[in-house]
Every structure is written in structure tokens, then in C-alpha cells.
Amino acid sequence: MTLRITAISILFLAIPGLLLIAAEPAADDVQTWRATCQAAMNKLGGELKATLQESLNEHGPIGALDKCSVAATPIAETISTEEGLLVARTSLKPRNGKNAPDDWERRTLEVFEKRHAAKEQIEDLEAWTIITDDEGHRTFRYMKAIGTLPLCLKCHGRKIDAEVALKVAELYPNDMATGFKAGDIRGAFTVKLPLD
Numbered sequence: 664m665t666l667r668i669t670a671i672s673i674l675f676l677a678i679p680g681l682l683l684i685a686a687e688p689a690a691d692d693v694q695t696w697r698a699t700c701q702a703a704m705n706k707l708g709g710e711l712k713a714t715l716q717e718s719l720n721e722h723g724p725i726g727a728l729d730k731c732s733v734a735a736t737p738i739a740e741t742i743s744t745e746e747g748l749l750v751a752r753t754s755l756k757p758r759n760g761k762n763a764p765d766d767w768e769r770r771t772l773e774v775f776e777k778r779h780a781a782k783e784q785i786e787d788l789e790a791w792t793i794i795t796d797d798e799g800h801r802t803f804r805y806m807k808a809i810g811t812l813p814l815c816l817k818c819h820g821r822k823i824d825a826e827v828a829l830k831v832a833e834l835y836p837n838d839m840a841t842g843f844k845a846g847d848i849r850g851a852f853t854v855k856l857p858l859d
């Protein structure tokens with residue numbers, strides 16, 4: 664046993680490449696951070712879906728548009744505060760400019776598109792990385808793709824009712840989030856979890 668540990672230490676000391684590997688975060692940590700991000704993301708997804716469904720049932724698509732336009736950001740902000748992280752949604756074709764991707768998010772969304780084109784299931788499209796800022800603070804960043812369901816097409820599809828289109832144009836003059844079909848990637852959840 665002692666011999667084996669010594670042998671491993673010598674290996675780590677002797678080979679700089681392995682030292683780098685030793686500096687990587689433990690796999691267990693990564694799985695914990697990933698689970699934390701997924702929990703926040705599931706909470707956001709669940710609350711948004713419930714809000715959307717309820718307002719669609721009660722007020723139809725126009726009322727639901729109004730509701731989503733005022734409720735989506737505060738819902739994400741409340742969950743972020745509760746969970747001690749930042750959870751949001753993003754897309755290569757955002758409706759709300761505030762949801763536009765940053766560099767890492769854009770690259771990740773482009774990779775998701777490529778993986779999807781290569782027949783990977785949308786449910787399997789996720790990615791994470793750790794970034795360190797100038798002061799040495801680390802952030803775990805996580806993304807998971809969001810698929811387009813038939814229900815989404817009322818407001819994000821190719822053929823949208825004229826009055827819905829008018830309302831979207833009124834609320835979001837720079838809207839890019841139409842022209843989707845069921846089974847497309849609509850966007851992704853994105854989470855920033857501060858580590859230290």
C-alpha cells in the first residue's frame with residue numbers, strides 16, 4: 664500500500680502533465696456543483712412552465728405574452744437569490760435582448776446545435792466549465808439545452824397568429840425568437856455558481 668502511494672506520488676511529481684490533472688477539481692465536486700445547477704434550473708423551468716400554462720388557460724396567448732414579459736425575469740431573479748447563484752435562459756435567437764448569450768454561452772449553444780445536427784437528443788445536451796476571474800474567484804458555469812415543444816409554437820413557431828405577432832412586436836421590437844419547429848433547440852438554461 665505504502666509502496667503504491669509512493670509510486671503514485673513519484674509519478675505525479677515526475678510528470679508535469681499529471682500535476683495538471685492533480686490540480687483539476689475532484690470529480691465528486693463537479694457532480695455536486697452540476698446537481699446544484701440542475702436543481703435551480705429545474706425549479707426555474709417548473710415555475711415558468713406552470714406560469715405559462717396557467718396564463719394560457721386563463722387568458723390565451725395574448726394574456727400569456729403579457730404575463731411572461733413581466734414575470735419571466737423576476738421568477739429567475741427570485742430563484743437565483745434563494746439558491747445563491749445566477750440562473751437564467753439564453754438563446755442564439757432571443758426574444759428578450761437581456762437573454763442574449765455571452766461568449767461562452769454563444770459557443771456552447773453553437774456546439775449544442777452541431778451535436779443536435781449529429782442526432783444527439785436535446786435532453787443530453789449539457790456543458791459546464793470553471794472560469795477564474797482576475798482576483799482568483801472561481802465560478803462554475805453550467806448550461807443545458809431547452810427543446811421546442813408543439814405548445815411553444817404559438818409564440819415561437821413559423822406561422823404565428825396575426826394578433827400574437829402584433830403583441831410580440833409591441834413588447835419586443837427586436838424579437839428574434841420565431842421560426843422554430845417542434846424538436847428544434849429553442850435555447851438553454853444557463854447557471855453561474857460562485858465557488859469561492
Ligand code: HEC
Binds near residue numbers: 754814850
Ligand atoms: C404565450 C407565448 C409564449 C409561449 C407559448 C412560449 N413562450 Fe417562450 N417566451 C415568450 C416570451 C414573452 C419570452 C420573453 C421573456 C422575457 O422577457 O424574458 C420568451 C422567452 C423564452 C426563452 C428565453 C430566451 C429568449 O428568447 O428571450 C426561452 C428559452 C423560451 N421562451 C422557451 C420557450 C419554450 C421551450 C416554450 C414551450 C414550452 C415557450 N417558450 C413557449 C413567450 C412564449
